[in-house]
Amino acid sequence: MSYAATHDQHDDHHGAPKSFFQRWCMSTNHKDIGTLYLIFALTMFFIGGSFAMVIRAELFKPGLQLVQPYFFNELTTLHGLVMIFGAIMPAFVGLGNWMIPLMVGAPDMALPRMNNLSFWILPFAFILMLSTLFLPGGAPAGGWTMYPPLSLQGGSLAYVVFAIHLMGISSIMGAINIIATILNMRAPGMDLLKMPVFVWSWLITAFLLIAVMPVLAGAVTMLLTDKYFGTSFFNPGGGGDPVLYQHIFWFFGHPEVYIMILPAFGIISEIVPTFARKPIFGYKAMVFALACIAFLSFIVWAHHMFAVGMPLGADLFFMYATMLIAVPTGVKVFNWVATMWGGSMTFETPMLFAIAFIILFTIGGFSGLMLALVPADFQYQDTFFVVAHFHYVLVTGALFAIIAAAYYWLPKWTGNMYNEFWAKVHFWNSVIWVNVLFFPQHFLGLAGMPRRIPDYNVAFANFNMVSSIGGFLFGASQLIFIGVLIHCAFFSKKKAADRVWEGAKGLEWTVPSPAPHHTFSVPPVIHDEELAHGNVHA
Amino acid sequence: MAAAGLALATFGSAVQANPHPWQLNMERGASTWSHVPYDLNNISLWVCVVIGVLVFGAMFVAMFRFRKSRGAVAEKWAHNTALEVVWTTIPVLILITLAYLATGGLTSWADTTGSQMTVKVTGYQWKWRYDYVSYMGKPIDKVGFMSKLDKQSDYTRQLDSGMDPYAVKVGDEQTYLLNVDKPLVVPVDTKIRFVITGGDVIHSWWVPALGWKLDAIPGIVNAAWTNIKEPGTYRGQCAELCGQDHGFMPIVVVAKSKADFAKWLAEQEAASGKSLPPPAPIDGGAAATAAATPPQG
Numbered sequence: 161m162s163y164a165a166t167h168d169q170h171d172d173h174h175g176a177p178k179s180f181f182q183r184w185c186m187s188t189n190h191k192d193i194g195t196l197y198l199i200f201a202l203t204m205f206f207i208g209g210s211f212a213m214v215i216r217a218e219l220f221k222p223g224l225q226l227v228q229p230y231f232f233n234e235l236t237t238l239h240g241l242v243m244i245f246g247a248i249m250p251a252f253v254g255l256g257n258w259m260i261p262l263m264v265g266a267p268d269m270a271l272p273r274m275n276n277l278s279f280w281i282l283p284f285a286f287i288l289m290l291s292t293l294f295l296p297g298g299a300p301a302g303g304w305t306m307y308p309p310l311s312l313q314g315g316s317l318a319y320v321v322f323a324i325h326l327m328g329i330s331s332i333m334g335a336i337n338i339i340a341t342i343l344n345m346r347a348p349g350m351d352l353l354k355m356p357v358f359v360w361s362w363l364i365t366a367f368l369l370i371a372v373m374p375v376l377a378g379a380v381t382m383l384l385t386d387k388y389f390g391t392s393f394f395n396p397g398g399g400g401d402p403v404l405y406q407h408i409f410w411f412f413g414h415p416e417v418y419i420m421i422l423p424a425f426g427i428i429s430e431i432v433p434t435f436a437r438k439p440i441f442g443y444k445a446m447v448f449a450l451a452c453i454a455f456l457s458f459i460v461w462a463h464h465m466f467a468v469g470m471p472l473g474a475d476l477f478f479m480y481a482t483m484l485i486a487v488p489t490g491v492k493v494f495n496w497v498a499t500m501w502g503g504s505m506t507f508e509t510p511m512l513f514a515i516a517f518i519i520l521f522t523i524g525g526f527s528g529l530m531l532a533l534v535p536a537d538f539q540y541q542d543t544f545f546v547v548a549h550f551h552y553v554l555v556t557g558a559l560f561a562i563i564a565a566a567y568y569w570l571p572k573w574t575g576n577m578y579n580e581f582w583a584k585v586h587f588w589n590s591v592i593w594v595n596v597l598f599f600p601q602h603f604l605g606l607a608g609m610p611r612r613i614p615d616y617n618v619a620f621a622n623f624n625m626v627s628s629i630g631g632f633l634f635g636a637s638q639l640i641f642i643g644v645l646i647h648c649a650f651f652s653k654k655k656a657a658d659r660v661w662e663g664a665k666g667l668e669w670t671v672p673s674p675a676p677h678h679t680f681s682v683p684p685v686i687h688d689e690e691l692a693h694g695n696v697h698a
Numbered sequence: 699m700a701a702a703g704l705a706l707a708t709f710g711s712a713v714q715a716n717p718h719p720w721q722l723n724m725e726r727g728a729s730t731w732s733h734v735p736y737d738l739n740n741i742s743l744w745v746c747v748v749i750g751v752l753v754f755g756a757m758f759v760a761m762f763r764f765r766k767s768r769g770a771v772a773e774k775w776a777h778n779t780a781l782e783v784v785w786t787t788i789p790v791l792i793l794i795t796l797a798y799l800a801t802g803g804l805t806s807w808a809d810t811t812g813s814q815m816t817v818k819v820t821g822y823q824w825k826w827r828y829d830y831v832s833y834m835g836k837p838i839d840k841v842g843f844m845s846k847l848d849k850q851s852d853y854t855r856q857l858d859s860g861m862d863p864y865a866v867k868v869g870d871e872q873t874y875l876l877n878v879d880k881p882l883v884v885p886v887d888t889k890i891r892f893v894i895t896g897g898d899v900i901h902s903w904w905v906p907a908l909g910w911k912l913d914a915i916p917g918i919v920n921a922a923w924t925n926i927k928e929p930g931t932y933r934g935q936c937a938e939l940c941g942q943d944h945g946f947m948p949i950v951v952v953a954k955s956k957a958d959f960a961k962w963l964a965e966q967e968a969a970s971g972k973s974l975p976p977p978a979p980i981d982g983g984a985a986a987t988a989a990a991t992p993p994q995g
Binding site for chain 1: 716717718719720721722723726734735738739742743749750753754756757760761764765766767770771772773774775776777778781782785786789790793796797799800801803804805806807808841854855856857858859861862863864872873874876894898899900902904906909910911912913915916917918920921923934935936937938939940941942943944945946
């Protein structure tokens with residue numbers, strides 16, 4: 161690491177600091193902080209993934225073989241919290257940190273010191289949360305949604321609430337930074353409607369983050385005071401209401417779902433045009449669809465709660481609003497397909513992951529549409545059908561987009577080409593096993609298997625075993641990813657060109673590979689025809 | 699649809715409502731309403747399949763026709779207003795149709811008026827309590843009981859018990875984790891109103907054959923109804939995470955003919971009259987539940 165930092169830096173004034181501590185712990189550089197975020201997210205992905213491996217091992221066959229039911233609940237809870245707040249969200253922030261300044265022609269993020277702080281809060285937040293595994297009372301076991309009264313029975317509530325406060329502070333600072341960068345630091349000529357779709361997706365996501373992270377902070381603070389300070393927000397014995405928590409939580413939770421998918425839409429909208437060698441179809445419609453989805457995300461929260469016994473009118477409103485989301489989401493999928501139509505396509509690994517994203521995310525969207533229909537949801541709610549649904553949108557959706565982005569920009573970050581053969585081995589293993597893992601879970605849910613149970617009737621045994629085998633192999637496939645990343649960063653002999661991909665357009669491909677420590681110290685001149693989406697005013 | 703029919707024929711009427719190995723789809727259920735989620739599930743699934751075939755089909759055609767290796771040259775267009783209007787409008791029309799169907803089904807579900815029987819369901823960590831409140835317009839006295847996981851399942855499910863879950867059977871039916879010591883007994887052809895609440899944390903009362911689940915929430919009384927068509931044994935489980943034994947609080951509903959049910963109810967009332975009277979009278983209120991329940995904690 162340290163020789164990599166000193167290597168090839170002839171101009172000390174602009175080079176990275178030579179001391180490891182100074183460079184990584186005190187960094188104000190958007191590229192280094194982006195790298196830190198990505199490494200952190202990858203670490204959390206493997207920690208959360210190891211929880212999932214134990215879960216799938218226990219569910220491999222009926223009967224309890226490995227863990228006690230309470231520990232199983234701790235694992236499902238931590239798996240959710242770690243993957244959402246530790247893996248997916250920081251990975252997107254890392255990609256935003258690295259790429260947004262490069263894509264809009266800015267020298268760095270607008271608030272570099274705050275950038276450092278918003279990253280370095282995260283390791284402490286997660287050490288705090290994961291430490292509960294080793295403390296008396298154990299880890300949180302009430303599900304990542306932390307519904308009271310159950311969550312109030314756990315002994316580790318204060319740790320988790322404090323960890324969530326820290327993550328929330330980190331996310332809000334990150335979001336402020338991204339908004340300030342995009343609105344203030346674009347190169348002259350980079351009008352808002354000339355920005356890459358990825359930058360648009362992050363601008364909208366950042367507003368969602370600022371809107372809802374304080375709501376989550378409020379909800380968990382009320383849990384804290386209910387448990388330790390004698391309040392009764394959610395305690396019916398004191399005049400409170402457990403359902404109130406669910407309304408507040410999902411008012412955060414549904415926009416949160418889109419916080420985890422809008423940047424993925426942005427990534428796919430960068431990759432597909434590059435490898436189709438054709439501008440994105442309907443650029444303005446793509447941006448407008450992102451904004452529509454973001455708006456709708458605020459008025460659909462109670463579709464997570466159709467089984468709590470809401471009034472008929474409320475059920476109907478939330479059903480109709482939820483179904484509306486299918487329209488802008490459909491527009492995005494159709495536009496990606498139209499981008500491919502008439503193109504000149506090649507299928508390097510980022511494109512393969514992007515294509516898998518479009519198909520598999522759409523399958524997750526289909527089950528989402530089915531879940532929106534309230535009478536059908538009465539059957540689907542809290543079953544493995546829901547588990548299958550949100551893993552299709554979060555694993556083959558958000559995660560596949562993150563992996564696609566990693567392969568897409570890795571040569572720009574490291575200056576080396578990754579090994580295309582092993583990357584394709586990683587792709588085919590991932591895409592096959594992830595379907596073996598999650599597709600049978602639809603059947604389990606439809607047959608009546610509830611989620612979050614450590615053991616089940618023997619009728620559910622066959623598909624659980626299939627799912628577990630898929631899970632183990634999908635997990636193992638990700639070790640190939642680690643190998644490809646390490647090889648690319650440290651051992652690859654194949655140097656990357658500045659414009660890594662033949663069809664790649666946009667400012668990030670005009671800087672050298674690897675991107676120097678400081679870029680765009682002088683604002684670049686924008687040529688419209690050089691932008692990824694072509695001339696949008698034509 | 700044909701496959702589901704075949705499966706029904708294969709597995710016979712006795713177990714048709716309960717899960718079976720390699721089951722792929724939801725089943726029609728056993729109540730007058732349970733076909734609503736089943737039909738919506740099938741209709742929306744086929745809508746999704748058709749859209750999926752069209753969209754993914756177009757994508758695969760594009761991937762084969764417009765490959766660089768086949769000499770495809772990229773075109774320049776990136777916009778087509780007519781096409782965009784079409785593929786915004788058609789989904790709206792499909793959604794309106796689905797919403798219309800779902801609205802009708804939901805409205806009929808929400809109407810608990812005209813019920814002929816009321817049963818109060820209370821969820822506890824980790825068992826259910828059933829209190830019979832009224833039947834055919836008459837209040838029922840002192841019929842209520844706890845219903846929890848049967849002993850055979852309970853021994854087998856202990857960590858490293860060494861016992862075989864496949865050996866847990868009632869007759870030929872494998873009932874591991876889906877059987878209770880005392881089931882809820884109800885009559886067929888009767889509109890039964892369930893009032894559902896929780897005694898400690900949130901649970902969810904779910905029997906798939908009835909077509910719905912409804913949360914059992916402390917401090918809130920939810921209501922739903924069913925009208926079972928065929929006598930039989932219908933199994934379900936708690937569907938809301940409620941602590942360590944969430945996976946071990948099944949629900950069994952035994953539906954009997956009206957005559958058999960009347961006989962069963964008379965026996966229960968006679969038995970409860972002979973036993974020691976509970977400290978508070980059972981009137982269907984919260985006090986009765988609290989009195990009849992072992993202390994929690």
